[in-house]
Amino acid sequence: MTATLIVNNLAGLLFVTSLLVMGVSRPTASAVFYSLQSLVLVLIFVTLAATLGAGELYLWAASAFVTKVVLVPVIMYRALGKLQDPAASRPLIGPTGLCLAAAVIAVLSYLAVSTVKLAVVAELKPALAVSLGHFFLGLLCIVSQRNILKQIFGYCLMENGAHLTLALMANRAPELVEIGIATDAIFAVVIMTLVARQIFRTLQTLDVKQLTALKG
Amino acid sequence: MNTLPLVLVSVLLYVAGAFASLLLASNERLGIRCAGLAGSAAALAGLAASAPALLSGQTLDFASSGPFPFARFVVHFDLLAALMVFVISLLALAASVYSLSYVREYEGRGAWAMGFFMNLFIASMLALVVVDNAFYFLIFFEMMSLASYFLVISEQSNEAVKAGFLYFLIAHAGSVLIMLAFFLLYQHSGSLDFASFRHLHLSTPLASAVFLLAFFGFGAKAGMVPLHGWLPRAHPAAPSHASAMMSGVMVKIGIFGIIRVGVDILGATTTWWGLLVLAIGGISAVLGVLYALAEHDIKRLLAYHSVENIGIILMGVGAGMVGMATHQPLLAVLGLLAGLYHLLNHAVFKGLLFLGAGSVVFRLHTKDMEKMGGLGRRMPLTALTFLIGAMAISALPPLNGFVSEWFTYQSLFTMSLQGSFLIRLAGPIVVVMLAITGALAVMCFVKVYGVSFSGAPRSPHAAEAREVPAPMIAGMALLALACIALGLGAALVAPVIAHIASQLAATGAIDVASQTLVYPGSATRTALSTPLVAILLAGGLLVTVVLGGLYREQRQKRRHGGDAWACGYAHDPRMVVSAGNFAKPLREMFAPLYRLRQQADPSPAMRHSLSWLTGAASWMEPRFDDNIVAPMLRGIHWLGRQVQRLQHGDFRIYCLYIVAALVILIVLTAA
Numbered sequence: 001m002t003a004t005l006i007v008n009n010l011a012g013l014l015f016v017t018s019l020l021v022m023g024v025s026r027p028t029a030s031a032v033f034y035s036l037q038s039l040v041l042v043l044i045f046v047t048l049a050a051t052l053g054a055g056e057l058y059l060w061a062a063s064a065f066v067t068k069v070v071l072v073p074v075i076m077y078r079a080l081g082k083l084q085d086p087a088a089s090r091p092l093i094g095p096t097g098l099c100l101a102a103a104v105i106a107v108l109s110y111l112a113v114s115t116v117k118l119a120v121v122a123e124l125k126p127a128l129a130v131s132l133g134h135f136f137l138g139l140l141c142i143v144s145q146r147n148i149l150k151q152i153f154g155y156c157l158m159e160n161g162a163h164l165t166l167a168l169m170a171n172r173a174p175e176l177v178e179i180g181i182a183t184d185a186i187f188a189v190v191i192m193t194l195v196a197r198q199i200f201r202t203l204q205t206l207d208v209k210q211l212t213a214l215k216g
Numbered sequence: 217m218n219t220l221p222l223v224l225v226s227v228l229l230y231v232a233g234a235f236a237s238l239l240l241a242s243n244e245r246l247g248i249r250c251a252g253l254a255g256s257a258a259a260l261a262g263l264a265a266s267a268p269a270l271l272s273g274q275t276l277d278f279a280s281s282g283p284f285p286f287a288r289f290v291v292h293f294d295l296l297a298a299l300m301v302f303v304i305s306l307l308a309l310a311a312s313v314y315s316l317s318y319v320r321e322y323e324g325r326g327a328w329a330m331g332f333f334m335n336l337f338i339a340s341m342l343a344l345v346v347v348d349n350a351f352y353f354l355i356f357f358e359m360m361s362l363a364s365y366f367l368v369i370s371e372q373s374n375e376a377v378k379a380g381f382l383y384f385l386i387a388h389a390g391s392v393l394i395m396l397a398f399f400l401l402y403q404h405s406g407s408l409d410f411a412s413f414r415h416l417h418l419s420t421p422l423a424s425a426v427f428l429l430a431f432f433g434f435g436a437k438a439g440m441v442p443l444h445g446w447l448p449r450a451h452p453a454a455p456s457h458a459s460a461m462m463s464g465v466m467v468k469i470g471i472f473g474i475i476r477v478g479v480d481i482l483g484a485t486t487t488w489w490g491l492l493v494l495a496i497g498g499i500s501a502v503l504g505v506l507y508a509l510a511e512h513d514i515k516r517l518l519a520y521h522s523v524e525n526i527g528i529i530l531m532g533v534g535a536g537m538v539g540m541a542t543h544q545p546l547l548a549v550l551g552l553l554a555g556l557y558h559l560l561n562h563a564v565f566k567g568l569l570f571l572g573a574g575s576v577v578f579r580l581h582t583k584d585m586e587k588m589g590g591l592g593r594r595m596p597l598t599a600l601t602f603l604i605g606a607m608a609i610s611a612l613p614p615l616n617g618f619v620s621e622w623f624t625y626q627s628l629f630t631m632s633l634q635g636s637f638l639i640r641l642a643g644p645i646v647v648v649m650l651a652i653t654g655a656l657a658v659m660c661f662v663k664v665y666g667v668s669f670s671g672a673p674r675s676p677h678a679a680e681a682r683e684v685p686a687p688m689i690a691g692m693a694l695l696a697l698a699c700i701a702l703g704l705g706a707a708l709v710a711p712v713i714a715h716i717a718s719q720l721a722a723t724g725a726i727d728v729a730s731q732t733l734v735y736p737g738s739a740t741r742t743a744l745s746t747p748l749v750a751i752l753l754a755g756g757l758l759v760t761v762v763l764g765g766l767y768r769e770q771r772q773k774r775r776h777g778g779d780a781w782a783c784g785y786a787h788d789p790r791m792v793v794s795a796g797n798f799a800k801p802l803r804e805m806f807a808p809l810y811r812l813r814q815q816a817d818p819s820p821a822m823r824h825s826l827s828w829l830t831g832a833a834s835w836m837e838p839r840f841d842d843n844i845v846a847p848m849l850r851g852i853h854w855l856g857r858q859v860q861r862l863q864h865g866d867f868r869i870y871c872l873y874i875v876a877a878l879v880i881l882i883v884l885t886a887a
Contacts, residue, residue, distance in 0.1 A: 139871065139872075139875055142868055142871055143868045143871065143872060151868075208866060208867070208868060209866065211867070
């Protein structure tokens with residue numbers, strides 16, 4: 001099994017974990033699965049670092065482990081445990097629909113990536129397709145979930161997709177970029193969590209359908 | 217000596233006084249003092265600027281490109297402008313000193329605004345007479361009209377607001393005509409400078425059109441018949457020191473404009489222009505004094521006298537224009553001399569009379585002469601100055617009104633001697649009109665002085681009246697002295713004004729005075745010596761006193777003491793001659809002419825056309841709404857409802873929109 005094969009398969013695993021994040025009903029469970037997904041991402045980084053000989057990626061992997069595998073899930077778990085709104089837990093699209101949509105996204109992403117002609121990613125096209133598709137999966141999560149907490153995870157998924165794209169295509173970027181991404185993830189999540197708690201305290205709901213006060 | 221900076225100083229001082237008054241709205245007493253003192257200082261600067269120019273006969277010019285590319289800022293300080301600056305400054309000095317006490321009456325009723333508009337009004341007149349560019353001329357003309365409009369409505373009463381509206385309407389109708397006249401000139405010269413207008417050679421019909429537009433445009437401001445309707449309403453409505461400025465000076469701006477355009481710019485080349493001016497002058501004089509006689513309201517009466525005196529001034533100007541058109545230098549100079557001299561004199565005595573009327577109103581709080589009477593004892597100084605003004609306006613020798621009317625007569629006599637049949641016929645007719653005017657004016661002021669200041673008081677206010685404060689007396693005394701000086705000093709004043717007239721008519725110097733004599737061209741024809749007249753009159757008075765002293769012994773023997781009685785009844789205040797019954801015979805005699813006042817007054821017609829216009833506008837106004845605005849509104853509503861569907865309210869949909877837009881953009885860029 002060559003290194004590129006490992007990367008591509010791990011990327012596929014990324015897809016599966018995303019579906020799990022979306023599919024489970026309790027936000028705390030989503031946090032756990034998100035942690036798992038981030039671990040997969042860290043593994044991809046490590047593999048890529050070994051394969052491509054990009055020393056920076058070890059650093060990326062380390063910081064991603066600290067922020068995404070540990071910090072973000074812990075923050076989410078602690079913060080969201082107190083927020084319960086059963087009415088909002090029921091998703092708009094069921095597991096089957098979710099899987100179908102994910103399949104469509106995967107196919108479309110693959111088609112989109114197949115036209116890319118770059119020497120760096122010639123071997124890693126499936127991984128690149130996953131990174132693009134992951135972005136859309138995040139979007140799918142935002143659109144399909146009624147619970148605003150799940151939507152925060154949608155954002156995190158999009159962020160992971162972008163992170164992977166960056167690792168594949170610009171892995172020799174200086175550490176500064178990586179620091180930016182890591183802090184970005186943490187601060188965005190912290191802020192969104194605070195907003196979500198504020199919403200819940202004010203309106204006693206997490207259902208996005210109720211949040212239409214600004215509609216004209 | 218270049219005195220132009222002094223004119224600038226004067227204008228700036230007025231403006232400073234105006235804004236000081238505006239800023240001191242919360243402390244009106246100080247504001248009144250600032251406005252009055254700044255106005256007085258500015259007036260002194262104006263006198264210092266104009267007097268040397270008048271005496272030396274020097275013309276001063278200044279030009280700069282100014283802020284606007286289409287109009288140069290040109291100042292042309294010729295003798296006519298200098299005379300106007302002198303008149304404005306003299307009156308402004310009296311009015312500003314007078315205002316120091318008079319405006320106190322208006323404390324808490326917008327005295328600060330009065331100071332602001334008054335000073336601005338004077339400043340704009342001053343700037344108006346010296347600029348030599350049509351654009352700036354019109355700007356200052358409008359400023360003058362607007363500032364005086366606010367002075368007219370300062371009482372805020374229903375009557376004042378109506379009068380102000382009429383004034384506004386006629387003043388602007390006039391300025392539209394003036395604008396048209398300047399536009400016609402501009403079309404042919406390609407420049408807005410008056411200097412370029414002067415060098416034009418227009419065809420006679422075009423020049424006539426320009427003249428007629430300017431004549432009626434400025435005539436509306438001057439208040440000549442038939443455009444006088446606003447004057448007897450607007451002038452009384454304003455506070456008295458403003459009335460003095462309006463009646464004394466502002467109407468002269470109209471005359472100034474007529475001379476500037478008709479004589480200075482167009483050169484008075486056509487005979488009938490002069491005859492038209494003469495005819496309108498004659499009619500204005502006779503009708504003005506007749507209507508004045510019928511008035512009870514002292515300020516309205518004075519306002520009608522302005523119409524009369526504008527007529528007399530126009531007679532002189534008309535005669536001068538005829539002289540210019542028929543190439544008679546003597547007539548040209550005499551006519552313009554008479555007109556300009558009367559312009560100066562009328563400003564002085566009409567200012568004085570309005571200030572006097574203001575003093576009476578200040579104490580009695582009424583303008584109705586029927587409620588006055590006996591004020592001569594209660595307010596002796598006011599009565600004395602008013603009497604001097606009344607004698608001057610009635611053209612009694614040796615005061616100034618007599619001298620200028622004498623010159624008017626001389627110019628008309630000169631006109632009757634030469635020229636075509638029409639001109640020789642017009643001369644005597646106008647002489648007769650002037651004679652009637654003079655007689656009626658005397659009658660009118662006998663009535664005014666007699667009813668207001670003599671006899672017994674006819675109201676409690678009149679019985680308790682006190683003399684007015686010193687600044688008001690000072691303002692009136694200044695003008696009263698000017699009346700005497702301009703009369704007795706005729707031999708000194710006439711050559712100066714004759715110089716202005718000969719500069720305007722572009723003729724050689726005409727001899728009009730030597731030592732104490734004034735005469736029309738040569739002393740062999742006729743001559744007048746006002747100091748001699750004064751000495752003779754004083755002598756006559758002395759003879760009476762001496763005779764009275766001599767026969768004192770015999771008179772006392774025949775005399776019985778006791779109350780006055782009338783036809784067997786004891787004297788009753790109701791028996792005192794009143795303003796109404798004094799003029800009653802005249803009203804009966806000239807009944808058709810009084811009816812003419814209603815018929816010839818353009819204000820009902822203007823009011824009617826205005827109401828038609830507002831009717832048409834109110835018919836038209838919803839058309840725009842119904843046909844343009846409402847359909848557009850409905851369309852926008854419909855569009856809004858369509859857009860509302862996009863606006864779902866669920867932010868997830870908005871996220872989709874963003875991504876969709878992103879994808880579309882990427883596809884577009886890729887393609």
